[in-house]
Amino acid sequence: MERSLENRWIERYRAWAATRGAASVPLLEAVRRKALEAFERLEIPAKGSGHGDRYHYTDLRTAFAGEYRLATEAAPASATDSDSLPIQGHRIRLLNGGCGEKTLTRLSNGVIFGSLAAAARQEPSLVERYYDTLTDPQDVFSAMSALWMQDGVFVYVPTGVEEPLPFVIEDEVGDGGEALYCFARHLFVFERGSAARLVWDHRSRGEASTLKCGTREVSVGEDARIEMVELYRLSAQAVSVSGGYVRQARNSRFESLSASFNGALLRHDLTVMLDGCGAENRTDGVMLAGEAEKFDYTTDIRHHVSDCTSSEQFKSIASGEGTAVFSGRIYVAPDAQRTNAYQQNNGLILNTGAHVYTKPQLEIYADDVKCSHGATVGQLDPEAIYYMRQRGISLQEARRLQMYGFVREVLGKTRIEGLAEVLEAMAVDKIDRL
Numbered sequence: 001m002e003r004s005l006e007n008r009w010i011e012r013y014r015a016w017a018a019t020r021g022a023a024s025v026p027l028l029e030a031v032r033r034k035a036l037e038a039f040e041r042l043e044i045p046a047k048g049s050g051h052g053d054r055y056h057y058t059d060l061r062t063a064f065a066g067e068y069r070l071a072t073e074a075a076p077a078s079a080t081d082s083d084s085l086p087i088q089g090h091r092i093r094l095l096n097g098g099c100g101e102k103t104l105t106r107l108s109n110g111v112i113f114g115s116l117a118a119a120a121r122q123e124p125s126l127v128e129r130y131y132d133t134l135t136d137p138q139d140v141f142s143a144m145s146a147l148w149m150q151d152g153v154f155v156y157v158p159t160g161v162e163e164p165l166p167f168v169i170e171d172e173v174g175d176g177g178e179a180l181y182c183f184a185r186h187l188f189v190f191e192r193g194s195a196a197r198l199v200w201d202h203r204s205r206g207e208a209s210t211l212k213c214g215t216r217e218v219s220v221g222e223d224a225r226i227e228m229v230e231l232y233r234l235s236a237q238a239v240s241v242s243g244g245y246v247r248q249a250r251n252s253r254f255e256s257l258s259a260s261f262n263g264a265l266l267r268h269d270l271t272v273m274l275d276g277c278g279a280e281n282r283t284d285g286v287m288l289a290g291e292a293e294k295f296d297y298t299t300d301i302r303h304h305v306s307d308c309t310s311s312e313q314f315k316s317i318a319s320g321e322g323t324a325v326f327s328g329r330i331y332v333a334p335d336a337q338r339t340n341a342y343q344q345n346n347g348l349i350l351n352t353g354a355h356v357y358t359k360p361q362l363e364i365y366a367d368d369v370k371c372s373h374g375a376t377v378g379q380l381d382p383e384a385i386y387y388m389r390q391r392g393i394s395l396q397e398a399r400r401l402q403m404y405g406f407v408r409e410v411l412g413k414t415r416i417e418g419l420a421e422v423l424e425a426m427a428v429d430k431i432d433r434l
Helices: 004-017 026-039 060-064 116-122 124-130 140-148 382-389 395-411 419-433
Strands: 090-095 104-106 112-115 153-157 167-173 180-190 195-204 210-220 225-233 238-248 253-262 265-274 280-289 294-303 309-318 323-332 339-349 355-364 369-378
Touching (some): 004 026, 026 116, 112 116, 140 180, 210 225, 210 253, 253 419, 280 294, 280 419, 294 309, 294 339, 309 355, 309 395, 339 355, 339 395, 355 369, 395 419
Parallel strands (some): 153 180, 167 195, 180 210, 210 238, 238 265, 265 294, 280 309, 294 323, 323 355, 339 369
Antiparallel strands (some): 112 153
């Protein structure tokens, strides 16, 4: 493939790097140099089957070919009440990948959270132990996010600490009328026996075009219990390309829920490595794609050792010319006996211009396992709508109720106080516009 696009990004990087000078952090710079070497040989994937079908339906080269200006590292203003989620928690505010003052908050129980750049300066041994240890060296977007990284989120929960309040990440992009791009890296460390909950709110400031690329690493220690809920409510001109890497130790539990409500193009790759016996993982998602929106979620759940459990449930609705894509792989290594893995993806298409694509995959190299997957793509149930119409419910309301019931099963799984109601209200609002 011709590398003019990649070369343009490298030229942009060299021009930016020349201006940073003493602002650099040695630990981050070491990873940045390695990322540059990787990016010089990697390619931004083209749409099609040239990358093992991972990008078969999504054109990311076109997204990265746009003309953008590098976002400044201005401190984000306090979110207004109308913007912030109405839940209690420790707030971490980002604007265009930066944490503003680059500070850390330290709680009396040893919890640390805030800016990753600040953590790299103040806690270098801790960050070095985990940073850039889970990413795939062949992942071009991990390399780009490390290369361009200005800042990101850092959360550390020490051994045996159960933090009662969730961490609420208010991650905004855009500021003014210019097209902006920003890159970030995020690091979450949960030590043995810890417990924490996280809510990640991706949203836009204004309607200008933005390109947001980020990579997060999540280390879940032995017996840790972690829940993460992520919601996207970006503008109609916003592109988000992200990757997540999770490593789970023995008897840990990690639950994640992703809700994609708004955005021009949302692409997320999640890799989960079950590396300790008895680890449990639950990965769920909802995609509501309206006119000209494309939501693409790819998961890779890797059972590396025995006696682990994983479950996935994704629900998608597409209308107008919207597109929802789910591609999920469950990998079971030769020694991963007594694996129990489940995957289910269901999609609804509301009209002929909409598309829902699904590709469930099982790759099993052990013989004592229970693994299953399933996928359905269809339309609203006419018999159910007829039944409701016979009881005086209008056609519009009958369709609305059926779609709401379809996604509520997934959105209601979160145990974070007050969040399920917020997600369901956002889903209803989007359903009304499908």
